[in-house]
Amino acid sequence: MSQRSIRPHRLVIALALAYSGASPATDPSHAELGALAAALFATVPPAALSQTERREIAAVTPLALRDGVVVSSLPACETAMHPEVSLEDLNGDGLPEVFVVAGNTCTSGMTGSSIWLFARLPDGRWSRRLDVAAAAYRVLPTTTQGWRDLVVGRRGMCHGVWHLAADGVYQYARSIRPDGTQCPSQ
Numbered sequence: 001m002s003q004r005s006i007r008p009h010r011l012v013i014a015l016a017l018a019y020s021g022a023s024p025a026t027d028p029s030h031a032e033l034g035a036l037a038a039a040l041f042a043t044v045p046p047a048a049l050s051q052t053e054r055r056e057i058a059a060v061t062p063l064a065l066r067d068g069v070v071v072s073s074l075p076a077c078e079t080a081m082h083p084e085v086s087l088e089d090l091n092g093d094g095l096p097e098v099f100v101v102a103g104n105t106c107t108s109g110m111t112g113s114s115i116w117l118f119a120r121l122p123d124g125r126w127s128r129r130l131d132v133a134a135a136a137y138r139v140l141p142t143t144t145q146g147w148r149d150l151v152v153g154r155r156g157m158c159h160g161v162w163h164l165a166a167d168g169v170y171q172y173a174r175s176i177r178p179d180g181t182q183c184p185s186q
Contacts, residue, residue, distance in 0.1 A: 033058055036065040040100070044085055048096065056126050057098055057118050062107070070102070077106035088139055090148045095120065097129070099137065108133040115152060117170065130162065130170040144173075151176065158183040 037054035040063065049057070063083065064073040071078040083102035090097045103113035115137050117130035136153040143149065144163035150170060152160045158175040165171040175183040 032065065036061075036063065036070070039065055039068075039070050040083055041085055044087065048087055049098075053126075060118060060126050060128060061100060061116060063100075063102065072104065072107045074107060077104065079104045079106060088148075090117075090119070090139065091146050098126075101136070103133070111135055117150075121168075127168075129164070129168065132160075132162070132170075134160075149173070 033055050034051075037051070037058035040058050040061065041049065041054045044054075062073050063081065064071055064078070066078060069080045070083055071081060081102040081104060083100050086099045086101075087096035088099060089095065097117060097119040100116045100118070101113055102116075103111070105112050108114040111133045113133070113135055115130060115132055115134045116128055118126050119129045121127050130150070132152055134152045138151040138153075140149040140151060140161070145166070147164040150162045152162055158177060160175055161173045162170040163173045177183060
């Protein structure tokens with residue numbers, strides 16, 4: 001990757017840090033995590049998640065910050081990623097769950113991206129509820145165990161429908177076509 005492509009991303013991170021009011025330099029124990037959180041949540045409005053929530057979520061992602069660039073935390077997969085973060089209330093409790101879409105071919109195979117979903121546990125900690133190599137997701141109006149079902153787009157004509165399982169993690173349930181009809185193999 002050329003230095004030219006990294007510089008604009010560093011500027012975005014610097015602006016995100018300034019905009020968020022985060023100052024990792026003033027808190028050495030959270031410096032690296034604070035910078036990753038600022039980069040990861042650069043497009044999320046400040047009121048949507050507290051700085052503490054941002055750091056807690058960043059800590060459970062498989063991401064890291066190297067030279068001002070978001071990368072995978074997996075050794076040998078540290079290629080630049082450009083994460084997209086969105087917030088959705090999947091269980092109707094008024095609090096957001098956090099989707100992160102990012103990846104590269106090292107972490108996510110031929111799809112080139114993964115989708116991670118993070119949600120609060122009853123004790124307040126954040127945990128990963130979904131981890132799948134996929135390009136996109138869509139929230140369905142249907143629910144399983146009080147949580148909205150998801151369509152996860154992969155390569156090909158059929159997309160997976162995922163629902164919350166008894167263990168609190170989203171699992172594959174079936175495949176559908178983009179128009180919502182069942183795939184022939186099912």
